[in-house]
Amino acid sequence: MDLRKVIYKITYPNGKIYVGQDRTDSANYFGSAKSSQFLKDFSQAERDNFTVRKQVIWSSTTATNEELNRKEVELIIETGANDPKIGYNLKPKFKAV
Known part of the structure; x- marks a missing residue:
């Protein structure tokens, strides 16, 4: 296989999102967004009862790691x-238009 x-x-309770990649399709991996960002957005009480949703938005069994990296950046944007x-x-750094 x-x-x-x-x-x-x-998708976090405040509606904000994080897009990432997983090369092993682990069901219990939930990304590596910086914790310091959450401290600004959620109170301690909110962090004590926290629900997130994880959706696979693209997958491949044939993509190279380089293709996966490119696709991740594409979907982040x-x-x-x-x-x-x-x-x-x-990353990539956001550029307001």
């Missing part, structure tokens, strides 16, 4: 996950 590589979208008003991705 070929290993499936995925691009996922995490497409979803706006790098816009601080919309998401938690820090």
Whole structure:
């Protein structure tokens, strides 16, 4: 069986998103967004009872790691996950128009 590589979208209770990749399609991996960003957006009480949604938005069993990296950047930009008003991705750097 070929290993499936995925691009996922995490949606947090405030509606903000994080887009990331997982080269092992792990069901219990929820990304690597910076914790410091959440401290600004959620109170301690909110962090004590926290629900997120993880959606696979792209997958492949044949993509190279380079193709996966390109697709991740494409989907970060497409979803706006790098816009601080919309998401938690820090790269690629958001450029307001």
